[in-house]
Amino acid sequence: MNTPATTLVIGATGTTGRRVAAGLSAKGLRVKAAGRRATPVDGAQAVRFDWYEPATFGEALDGVDRVYLVPPIGSSDPAEVMLPFLRRARATGVRRAVLLSSSAMPAGGPVVGQVHQALPGLFDEWAVLRPSWFMQNFTGPHHHGRTIREDGVILTATGKGRVGFVDAEDIAAVAVHALADDRAPDTDLILTGPEALSYEDVAGIITDVTGRPVVHRHLTFEQLRERLAAGIPLEFATMLAGMDRAIADGAEDRTSDTVERITGRPPRSFRALMEAEMSRGGT
Template identity: 70%
Template sequence: MSDTILVIGATGTTGSRVAARLTAAGHQVRAASRHGSPVPGAESVSFDWYKPGAYPGVLDSVGRVYLIPPPGDMAPAAVMLPFLERARAAGLYRAVLLGSSAIPQGGPACGVVHEALPGLFEQWAVLRPSWFMQNFTGAHVHAKSIEEDGVIMTATGDGRVGFVDADDIAAVAVHALTGEHAPNTDLVLTGPEPLSHDDIAAIITQVTGRTVVHRRLSYERMRDRLAAQMPLEYAAMLAGMDRAIAEGAEDRVTGTVQRITGRPPRSFRALLEQETRRTFLGVPMR
């Protein structure tokens, strides 16, 4: 049985962490990204969802795959399902898909791929994490507005979210990829507590010493702000997710990280405090 694990999006927020954990554990990893950027300990290959001519080489001797949908695509099933059918024919037997807590099986975007997985593979899992803590520390629009203006702008109002650390997502993904049996279910992943964006701003202020505030926008203003950086349809979907948060859709925590990994999920404050030897958002940590 093929034992190479293909990690798609291997230089991204979760893919890089999944690839690093797998290689550290001694697994044979093929790290796929659009530019084939080197990933320590892995075989790095170029991969583009929209260039199917390269699929056969990428799938050679692959038994398992970590799937990250093409970013910004409202209908990723159009490219993902043909790839997965070819993967199954090539001998791939387990697929782990990165989805979203906001998108159920059969829902829009990756929800269509989620619905198709059980019919394609006997072993599968869908990870449905809540919003990433790294949205406030990486290249996300929130991180940029914090760095430039000390502001987080959302249409979430007082709504709370069980923000989750990308390291915890990766830890669950590795278990789903390498465990004796795949969960064959969707796993909703959250951090240890639901936080509002006011709470997030207060924690960043306390830990970094830089004042950060949450500015509340209407759905329309949030949509238009995002539309300056991405297609309008995708901006409307994201702004709609903010509105759902305001209505309580993400105000929950689950025990999935603890159950799968054997340890509790990391809190947002702990994530920031572990950055004390680095510079966070241009401000030396206390």
């Protein structure tokens, strides 16, 4: 008799993690919801987990055969703590791993790119989700959401560059399939919404849907780096500002069919997300 699969969802109260935990639980699958405070999540077993405290790894991994990996927030070198955990996970019986990365981070590239590169050699089954920028950046606690609410402005160094913004619900839906289907994709997956939008386009949609004027204000790379460095380490601020510069150069001007191909339904548009937020009284 086969033991039912148990999935460890790291970052289970975060933007994608809580959606992944809920989606797996809705399928009747066993879920361990991991976080620094072991916060209860409906349908899941709460367990304490901290990337920087290896003593939390054992209980989190006990009885687990697959894992959803959300890297430590704000780290410019997540491989330093993630790779020892992943080696331990493999040794304790984890056979499938699904990593949340970014469309801006190729295998072997900076930040989580080093973990991406190592994953196929560590696990029999794997997937790397490489979503474009989250639509929820404009509605949640992200700095774009804050400046929209406080000042009616979006501040970037992206110029007229366009991005295939993607809904976190669609990212989570792909993750649930990658974790729960009979086979993992065993590849990396670029995830986008249905259209590529400039930040001016985004500001226009928010204005149209909410009735509140929102504008996109252009910053230079240096201005953005200085602004970000007021709240985060300079190295990380430089990396984030560099991502905006890459968008200005066209690096994210693309869409993919991955969400529909994996889930069987088209990805949600930014306008649809904003309309849903308004109907819930958000933004």
